[in-house]
Amino acid sequence: MALIGLSTLPGYHFRTAPLAGKVAPLTQPNVNIAEPGPAERAARWAVVVFLLLASVTLAFGLGYAVKDLSDGDSSPAANASTGTSVEGPISPDLLNEIIAVLQEQYVDRGELDPEALQQAAIDGIINSLNDRETSYITPEQLRQFQFDSGSSYEGIGATVSDRTGQIQIVAPYRDSPAEKAGIQPGDIIIAVEGESTEGWTADQAVERIRGPKGTTVTLTVRHPNGVEETITVTRGEIPLESVFLEPILEVIPGESGTQLVDRDGNPVTDIAYVNISRFRENTLEELRSKAGDIEARGYRGLILDLRSNPGGFLVPTVQVADEFLNEGTIITEVDSEGRRQSTTARPGGILTNIPVVVLIDAGSASGAEVLAAAIRDNGRGTIVGTRSFGKGTVNVPVELTSCDNPEGCGALYVAVGRWLTPAGEQIEGLGITPDVEVPMTSEQYIDEGDIQIFAAIDILRGNQ
Numbered sequence: 001m002a003l004i005g006l007s008t009l010p011g012y013h014f015r016t017a018p019l020a021g022k023v024a025p026l027t028q029p030n031v032n033i034a035e036p037g038p039a040e041r042a043a044r045w046a047v048v049v050f051l052l053l054a055s056v057t058l059a060f061g062l063g064y065a066v067k068d069l070s071d072g073d074s075s076p077a078a079n080a081s082t083g084t085s086v087e088g089p090i091s092p093d094l095l096n097e098i099i100a101v102l103q104e105q106y107v108d109r110g111e112l113d114p115e116a117l118q119q120a121a122i123d124g125i126i127n128s129l130n131d132r133e134t135s136y137i138t139p140e141q142l143r144q145f146q147f148d149s150g151s152s153y154e155g156i157g158a159t160v161s162d163r164t165g166q167i168q169i170v171a172p173y174r175d176s177p178a179e180k181a182g183i184q185p186g187d188i189i190i191a192v193e194g195e196s197t198e199g200w201t202a203d204q205a206v207e208r209i210r211g212p213k214g215t216t217v218t219l220t221v222r223h224p225n226g227v228e229e230t231i232t233v234t235r236g237e238i239p240l241e242s243v244f245l246e247p248i249l250e251v252i253p254g255e256s257g258t259q260l261v262d263r264d265g266n267p268v269t270d271i272a273y274v275n276i277s278r279f280r281e282n283t284l285e286e287l288r289s290k291a292g293d294i295e296a297r298g299y300r301g302l303i304l305d306l307r308s309n310p311g312g313f314l315v316p317t318v319q320v321a322d323e324f325l326n327e328g329t330i331i332t333e334v335d336s337e338g339r340r341q342s343t344t345a346r347p348g349g350i351l352t353n354i355p356v357v358v359l360i361d362a363g364s365a366s367g368a369e370v371l372a373a374a375i376r377d378n379g380r381g382t383i384v385g386t387r388s389f390g391k392g393t394v395n396v397p398v399e400l401t402s403c404d405n406p407e408g409c410g411a412l413y414v415a416v417g418r419w420l421t422p423a424g425e426q427i428e429g430l431g432i433t434p435d436v437e438v439p440m441t442s443e444q445y446i447d448e449g450d451i452q453i454f455a456a457i458d459i460l461r462g463n464q
Helices: 038-060 092-105 114-128 139-149 177-181 202-209 283-291 314-324 367-377 442-448 451-460
Strands: 002-004 135-137 152-155 158-161 168-172 188-192 216-222 228-234 236-239 271-276 301-305 329-334 340-344 356-360 381-385 393-399 411-420
Touching: 114 135, 139 202, 158 202, 168 177, 168 188, 177 228, 188 202, 202 216, 271 283, 283 314, 301 451, 314 329, 314 367, 329 367, 356 367, 356 451, 367 381, 381 451, 442 451
Parallel strands: 271 301, 301 356, 356 381
Antiparallel strands: 002 158, 135 411, 152 236, 158 168, 188 216, 216 228, 329 340, 329 411, 393 411
8 A cells, every 4th residue: 555645655564663774885796898888887786786685585575475365376477487497596696697698799788778677676576576565665755654753744645555456545534635525445546647547556656646735636536336537636734643533424424514423313422432544653642632531431332433544553553452452462473484473462551441343444454454353352342344455464664775876775665474363363365354244335325324333333332
């Protein structure tokens, strides 16, 4: 997933830890040929990047080269396009020799593009893993990670994914320019400024769509109901609050405003409502500040709305889960050796006694899935809605430094582990199945209101 106009990988589960330490830049490799020209030196630099990425991938990635459970059979072309392979470790001399032969003898050597060679080397390594969660981050994308730690950013306010082969909106942010303009969860972005997005990655989409506040971007989208629409969004400054005490959607469109109401339109005063839009470094502080007195106010139950929550940082996710649990496993991490390490709740949370109904949908990913499963599997609540997104890997951005680019070398975004729910179920590619399935189309919402909220109210009142 990517965040439009912000961090390019926001919906992902990051460890809140510094990037890997820097290493000294590599020197130009020695090759026994005539003095190289500028194009050749650039091409050889691409090989240095290839080798660097190869070493990092071997160190961090190969243990996670598993088949995406949501995909069909994969082609071996990415690993062996010619049907042949070279046994033994990759040798720098061998790669240098390949570049030298191309530079000296390739019939179209004048058309060789050093940047294309570099990108091909990077793509080849990443694609060979057959792991959608490991990728190369450009220097620009790496700088965008800083948005997640700030108090605001400039853009349209939405997260996107390319996991289906199309650029799809996972979720617009609450009150964001995207939401106000009519962008919906599940929208397929067909074109940006009239240019087709076919073949684009999420990162490419982010680079084209994000921009300074006050500027506009025109998107052609296909809504989940199949209707296509061209929407112009004026970019704005997006505050990074994450905890809200008012419903995401107007419960009864055009009638209820910000109130929590039941299916008859009556204000709900016996049930509390908390929405967590994503997990940021200040989410725990927000939760304690805004919801710390909920149990003391005598509500019969709490609706925890995680719909359209794309995830976020690991530490705040675990901290929030701990506020709902006095004991039990929150999450289990499995590394490349199959070793398991579990995080256990501690007593003393602010929401450990109140009955909970958790709302999820296809836009609930990563941290939202971790929290929902922790509450359900520990007997603290019921999940209502539709199957979640299915993002269950631990990812670490490893900064790369061995290049001569003054803008930086980017980073390798590595999947270093996978999550299991407290019940031992895999999240990646499967998602979380609700206890009470309540699909809700846009037509149903308009005609009947937020029927998922109504189901949660009925459960907490004992009417279902």
